Amino acid sequence: MQRVLLLGPARTAVSGVSTHLNQLFGSELARRFCLFQFQVGSEGRSETRAGLLLRLIVSPFTFAVCLLYTRPRIVHINTSFEPKGYWRDLIYLTLAKLTRRKVVYQIHGGALPAEFFAGNATLTALLRRVLSSADAVVLLATSEMRAYREFVPRARLVRIANAVAPCEPDLRAERYVNAEPLKIAYLGRLAANKGIFETIEAMRIMRERGVAAQLTIAGAGAAAAEVRERIAASGLADRVHFVGAVFGEDKARLWQQSQVLAFPTYHHEGLPYSLLEALSCGVVPVICPVGAIADVMQDGVQGLFVPPHDPRAVADALQRLAEDRELLHRMALVARARIIEQYSVPRLASEFAHLYQSLV
Secondary structure, eight states, rough: OOOOEEEEEEETSSHHHHHHHHHTTSTTTHHHHHEEEEEETTTTTOOOOOHHHHHHHHHHHHHHHHHHHHSSSSSEEEEEEEHHHHHHHHHHHHHHHTTEEEEEEEEEEEEEEETTTTTTTTHHHHHHHHHHHHHEEEEHHHHHHHHHHHHTTTOOOOEEEOBBBOOOOOOHHHHHHHHHHHEEEEEEEEGGGGGGHHHHHHHHHHHHHHHOOOEEEOOOOOHHHHHHHHHHHHHHHHTTTEEOOHHHHHHHHHHHTOOOEEEEEOOOOSSHHHHHHHHTTTTTEHHHHTTTHHHHHOOOOTTOOTTOHHHHHHHHHHHHHHHHHHHHHHHHHHOOOOOOHBBBBBHHHHHHHHHHHHHO
């Protein structure tokens, strides 16, 4: 059985890449290939600054030992086009190529390649060399495929979209049509560029308009304290509830109790798992069309698109769904069907198995 070494954060971390790794390890792919993991990054670790520095110094040597011990034919690097992750993973890619491993370089969002080192011809040329050296570059979005094909025509580019584990939602009309107030969820990392503050401001605007709505914020991140402060300062404690990070049954319960996902992110997204989970569970998204999001849903069909940095547009979209419950129910049904057809874990495993097999 061929061996594959996957690089990524701790599988227990609150991270989209961690979810991706767990899906691969729990799928048919793990029965067709012998999968190992080499943990990279800070997510899922509890370490001091000195511990972080020590890990960064010894990590290349630890990776080299891991290559000798696991003897993989393929090294599957999961990265994103953000400076810290790019430079860290460049070391692993170089070591993998020097030891004659096949390299799958999967990019989970971040800046597009032409923008990454804009204005620096030397680093841009290095980036082209890096992408060309990988045996396959895996992308999430059709928009990324176009941008990468133009930037590095010689690279082997493969689009493999994320997937979501199945759920069995209650899609009866009663969940949407007769329920008051509108039940909204925000689930994701708490960061300003994820649209969390636009969502809170939209709730304030809807209160002024007299629209009945409740928002549950679930997640963790650097902006958590500011989120609490903003809720209190806006006088929204009776409408907005902050529950922290949720997992397992608590997360499933949140999806079942929600009708709308408010996630007006303007981050350099790949394909957010919160979007796929929401669609799978019959929760209609109000979201910005960044990254691969426009590949998954159409505006007015499975959900509503809003422009970035625009809380009033978010409020307008949420109010539209609050006042047209038949539209809300219809979108939920179409969204669920879309996920079943195109974004299953067996499809994900099959596409990676085909890619791995083509390399070995």
